[in-house]
Amino acid sequence: MGRPRDPWGRWLAWTTAVALLAAPAGCGRRARDVEVAPGGIRIIGSTTVLPLAERWRAEYNREHPEVAIAVSGGGSGTGIKALISRTAEIAMSSRDIHEDEVARAREAGVDPAEHLVAYDGMAVIVHPTNPLEQISVEMLSDIYTGRVTEWDQVGVPGLGRIQAVSRDAASGTYEAFKELVVQLAETDRSRDYSPAVLKQASNAAIVALVGQTRAAIGYVGLGYLDDSVKALRVAPMGGQEAVSPTMENVMAGRYPLARELHFYTDAAPSRQVREFIDWVRGEQGQRIVEELGFVPVR
Amino acid sequence: MRRGLGLAWEWLVERVIQIAGLLAIVFVVAIFAFLLRDALPVLRERSMAELLAGEVWSPTADPARLGMLPLLLGSLYVTVGALVIAMPLGIACATYIAEVASPRAREVLKPLVEMLAAIPSVVFGFLGLMLVGPWLAELLRLPIGMFAALGSLMLAFMAMPTIVSVSEDALRAVPRALRENSLALGATRWQTIARVVLPAGRSGVIAAVLLGLGRTIGETMTVLMVTGNAAVIPEGLAGFWRPVRTMTATIASEMGETAYRTPHYHALFFIGLVLFVITFIINTIAEWAIRKTGRLSS
DSSP states (O other), X not given: OOSOOOHHHHHHHHHHXXXXXXXXXXXXXXXXXXXXXXXXXXXXXXXTTHHHHHHHHHHHHHHOTXXXXXXEEEOHHHHHHHHXXXXXXXXXXXXXXXXXXHHHHHHTTOOEEEEEEEEEEEXXXXXXXXXXXXXEHHHHHHHHTTSOOBGGGGTOTTOOBOEEEEEOTTOHHHHHHIIIIITTTTTOTXXXXXXXXXXXXXXXXXXXXXXXXXXXXXXXXXXXXXXXXEEOEEEOTTTOOOBOOOHHHHHTTOOSSEEEEEEEEEXXXXXXXXXXXXXXXXXXXXXXXXXXXXXOOO | OHHHHHHHHHHHXXXXXHHHHHHHHHHHHHHHHHHHHHHTTHHHHSXXXXXXXXXXXXXXXXXXXXXXXXXXXXXXXXXXXHHHHHHHHHHHHHHIIIIISOXXXXXXXXXXXXXXXXXXXXXXXXXXXXXXXXXXXHHTTOSSSOOHXXXXXXXXXXXXXXXXXXXXXXXXXXOHHXXXXXXXXXXXXXXXXXXXXXXXXXXXXXXXXXXXXXXXXXXXXXXXXXXXXXOOOOOTGGGGGSOBOOHHHHHHHHTTTOOTTSXXXXXXXXXXXXXXXXXXXXXHHHHHHHHHHHHHOO
């Protein structure tokens, strides 16, 4: 005869088909909150704050080894998302939380509270052999919006096309640079990064790239400066004198590319989290801030 | 009694295998459905033409520019470049292993080539970023050590194991009789390989290349690290030596920052959908080609 009958197989196939058709009914539901491990602290977010957070964790655990702290990067945006979906107790951020993020957080039952943990400067870097010593915010904006494309236009002959390097869109550094530089201290919000700008995933990647590329220019957090790149003095808007990217200048408010680094938590965090943040903002935490090249809050 | 138990066991095993097989289909359909659900809303805000043929990808602009053409071309350049490198190398390698190498050599070579497949993509990215890229940039006087051809090169290494493995199987599957007949008619070994074996195994080799292509087009980490991520439209052959941005890298770097359910969010899913469809088509053609090879071995 023909094929032997396989009633179970047919039943299974039909059930699967029906299940597939019914699947869209389940689509409406959103992921529920994950239970937070009691007492543990998950810190997620800005790669600018990341080295600070890792040192804080190491030092804090020396005195308080019973508190489990896990630190990871991903960018300020990623950290805030994690706070909203409760996969993190603390979101590290190198930018301010947006209004729509606050709204979404409240919808999800999280009331975001801001804690200032350090100040940071953003240094503009070029290859060590680049003869340029200083640059203005206006020129930087023209470079990053694609209005200025050749090093000749900046007054540096022989380097050809400017390779402008930036962080990618998940980064708080990207946003802060956008507001302070690209949008000319938020005076021209129509300006945006040119699509030709090379987007890299971390401060370290930018340092590596600029250190290897003669025609490159980039920006990184102060804490990432080292001998493989050259930091430029930056002239604030309006033709003022160029200022070096040093801690003193950031603290004195002279350096134009300075921003606040935050921890965002729920307005009513656990005792563990509150104690940790107090420690971070206290003397020991702030000593680490200075050590790593950032600017302390006091 | 024993016989009954044996039959019941067999029935059970058959059901489990059947469920596993059907589950695979369920997963693929479910993924497609979820992609559709989150991708289609973008069509309410932008036309298909604007998405697929728009020349500017600048999602943070206001209004968001969501033209995928630079990304499509970026992926295309990197993939085509990878195939140009991997195809001749891979097929030659497969031919050598299948036809020319001694059994001893084969035993060593085959695992070695397959070991290439075991290397994580991020390692290739790292090697490209830190070693190969700067070296090539120095050698070829390129402005920056991140460009499409670098992505192609690293991806070629990743596609090779697939191409070699499947091609080699296809060539082995060519019936001995064909080879023996050719040699008996007075052809040299090389003539046999080039004029008889390779044409006979043609469909399998094509399938191998298509599978390698599928792997290449979906690769994310490596291209994210080495292609520069500048969403510009590559121009002619020179475009291989300039930074580009692939579809996969776009999703990876921007997903972290998009707000839920904005046009940008949906556009990223749309890119995912396009990738899914392309890979699906490639794999289907590859499957069909493999089946054609089977018919030859009768």
